[in-house]
Amino acid sequence: xxxxxxxxxxxxxxxxxxxxxxxxxxxxxxxxxxxxxxxxxxxxxxxxxxxxxxxxxxxxxxxxxxxxxxxxxxxxxxxxxxxxxxxxxxxxxxxxxxxxxxxxxxxxxxxxxxxxxxxxxxxxxxxxxxxxxxxxxxxxxxxxxxxxxxxxxxxxxxxxxxxxxxxxxxxxxxxxxxxxxxxxxxxxxxxxxxxxxxxxxxxxxxx
Numbered sequence: 001x002x003x004x005x006x007x008x009x010x011x012x013x014x015x016x017x018x019x020x021x022x023x024x025x026x027x028x029x030x031x032x033x034x035x036x037x038x039x040x041x042x043x044x045x046x047x048x049x050x051x052x053x054x055x056x057x058x059x060x061x062x063x064x065x066x067x068x069x070x071x072x073x074x075x076x077x078x079x080x081x082x083x084x085x086x087x088x089x090x091x092x093x094x095x096x097x098x099x100x101x102x103x104x105x106x107x108x109x110x111x112x113x114x115x116x117x118x119x120x121x122x123x124x125x126x127x128x129x130x131x132x133x134x135x136x137x138x139x140x141x142x143x144x145x146x147x148x149x150x151x152x153x154x155x156x157x158x159x160x161x162x163x164x165x166x167x168x169x170x171x172x173x174x175x176x177x178x179x180x181x182x183x184x185x186x187x188x189x190x191x192x193x194x195x196x197x198x199x200x201x202x203x204x205x206x207x
Contacts, residue, residue: 001129001185003030003206008106009129010118012178015162016140016155018195019133020114025199027112035105037098037115095173119183120174130183131202135190 001007009026013019020036027034099121105111106125113122119130135143137159144155170178181187186205188198 001206002127003110005127006106007110007127007129008118008122008125009112009131009202010122011112011114011131011133012119012184013114013133014135014140015159015166016144017133017135017190018143018198019190021195022133022190022198022202023112023114025195026202029199029203030110030112032110032112034112034114035102036113117170117174119178120170120176123183129185129206131186131188132178132181132184133188133190133198139191 001009009023011019011023011026013022023036024034095117098115098117102113102115102118102121105113106122119132122128122130137156140159141152141155144150144158145152148155148158150158167178170176176183186202188201190198193201
């Protein structure tokens, strides 16, 4: 990946690994926007964007995403009430809209995207880096205990539910596994490391 040209970095991560925080810190260090699935889903919910409307926006203006951000504003609080596991009843429509929005964003600007299908959506992008971030189960449990104020047993159940949901989602729409290392350029284990250390490690890899 060449950081001096327009790029996209995707970060897939295990629940409780700290991968989302790594993505946000990496984006800050690189001076580019950070987007996650919750924000994109909130955007679709708030503005009722259909695939056709997204394609129309992209067709009317080359830098449609920058213009869209300027007109409607992008606020992290939009994602506060969005659940990270979409209702499978309308998941196909959600996936199609996500693909269109995410591809449009990457066409408009360099960015870092955290989400379940980023590695698949941008597999053919000319300047991309796909990353998977994992962590030992006990470390994931303790992080969720700290972040959400739940018991260890509750944290374990949360992780199990999210793991199953994300794997099913990936398998349904990409016919692969999110754990398949062949989908990534980097696979990083968070064991014994901080989010800042991992972000710096990725920066060193990029060069």
